[in-house]
Amino acid sequence: MRFLDSRSRPFKRVDRRKNILKMRNTSCLRLCLTIMTxxxxxxxxxxxxxxxxxxxxxxxxxxxxxxxxxxxxMEFGVLYQVLGNIEQMANTSLLLVTHIAQCVKICVMWYKQDEIHSLLVTLDSSTFTREDSNKKQILKDVIQTTYTVSKVFISLVVITGIFWGIYPMLKPTLDLPIQYPNIPPEYKIFPFVYLYQIVNLTITAIAIASIDFLVGASMALVSAEMDILSYELSLVGKINKKDDKGNTDIKRDYVIIISCVEFHENIIKFVKDLEKIFGFPVFFQFFTSAIIICETAFRITNSTETIELLAMVLYFMCIITELLMYCYYGDLLKRKSERVVEMAYCCNWENTDVRTQRALLLLMQRAQRTLVLRAGNMFELSMMTFSAILKTSYTYFTVLNERRKA
Known part of the structure; x- marks a missing residue:
């Protein structure tokens, strides 16, 4: 029995390794795709x-x-009721702007559904999949990390939705979370409307987060492909073997360089397609994020109830995380693309023939143009943009706070 047990365990380990090898690049998207479905x-x-x-x-x-x-x-109804009151308008438009941005994303998702399908198929195709164990490990690490980020992000959104449902119950006078329509708490329909709004807000928030994560995860996977490209370039001039006469076989270097050139072009095409599909909704998200961050900070500074303050802080964290996800992965892609030129220059190109060096030079010239994602062809997704949005939000917050004091 001991012999059988000892022999059965390695087979389980082999099965797990096979499962890892069969892991698709889009495995990290299964949670957000399920939510969107x-x-x-x-x-x-x-x-x-x-x-x-x-x-x-x-x-x-x-x-x-x-x-x-x-x-x-409902949110437009509340906004109409509080016209002229700066503080109340800021509180009301907080969710309204978020949901308008969601409508823009939903329209893009449906209008360009086939193109998005094609992008996901490309990620799982042989073009972006490698059989080498070192390259598979690069993708595996990114896939696992990205999937963990998706679970943390979605969990944060769910917790925020729960707190949005709790804090109206702790007020001296019970109100609906959106405070529209004007239904007194003693009405029998009030609990149903209350429950509808809470469930609606939570599910809608999760849907928004899943769409945002689809774009962020796609950028993360492309960044991993850039790492694989850099790794392949590092092999140039290092794997040649000599025959019995001492001659070096340099044909393999040329094959590697041609493969790298094609791989680089495929990555560029994927990024351009991703920008073409999501450029406008991301631009609209960035435009509204400055307003949302400003209004959330304004509400936090004027909140007097602990639960409401905590709910606003969680909401603030969700918005910052959403914005940071776009900017961080966009900045990561930019830095990985810049590294391609460095790896091409640092490889052992001097051990290759002239045609291989010419192909390598062609790749370097193309890679000198940094690969970046732009939102609406206006500004690039980077940490510099993230800092600029925060500065703009702070400026709006200062003006809004001064108007309230006046």
Whole structure:
């Protein structure tokens, strides 16, 4: 029995390794894709060529009709009631601006659904997949880290939604979280409207987070592909073998360089397609983020209740994390693309023939143009942009605070 047990354990380990090797690049997206499917944003691949897709279209239409549009209508109703009151307008427009940005993202997701499908297929294709164990390890680390980030981000959003539902209950006078329509707490319909708003706000927040994470994770995976490209360039001139006469086989270097050139072009094309699809919604998100951060900070400084303060701080953290995810991964992609030139220069190119050196020079000339993602062709996704948005938000906050004191 001991012999059988000792022999059975290694087979389990081998199976786990095989599962890792079979891990798809888009495995880190399975949580956000599932959420988008449930919230009527993402058509499952299995239904794309099936007649059942029409049933999903009906489900998506009904979901947005019952959950997305009513919440925006309620927020506009509250905004209309508090026109002229700076503090109340800031509190009301906080969620309204967030949900308008969500509508923009949903429209883009549906309008360019096929293009997004193609991007995900490209990520899992042989173009972006390597058989070498070292290259697989690079992708594996990024996939696992990105998936962990998705779970933490979604958990933060869920906790924020729960606190948004709790703090109205602790007020001296019980109100609806959105405070529209004007239903007194003693009415029998009040608990149902209250529950509807809380569930709606939480689910909507999760849907927004999943769309944002789809873009961020795609940038993270492309950054990993840049690392693989740099690793392949480091092999140039190092793996040549000599025959019995002492001659070096340099054909393999040329094959590697040509492969790197094609790989680099595929990465560039993927980034351009990603920018073409999500450039405008990301630009709109950045534009509204400055307003949202300003209004959240304004509400935090004027909050007098502990639970409400905690809910606003959590919401502030969600917005900052959302913005930071775009800027950090965009900045990471920029730095990884700059490293390609360095790795091409530092490889053992002097051990290669002339045509290999010419191909390498061609790659270096193209790689000198830093690969960046731009939001609406206006500004690039980087930590510099993140700092600029925070400075702009602080300026708005100062003006808003001065108006309130006046």
């Amino acid at each position: 449930v919230t009527g944003v993402w058509l499952p691949t299995a239904l794309k060529c099936s007649h059942l897709r029409y049933i999903y279209y009906i489900f998506a239409f009904m979901y947005h009709l019952l959950f997305v549009l009513p919440i925006i209508y």
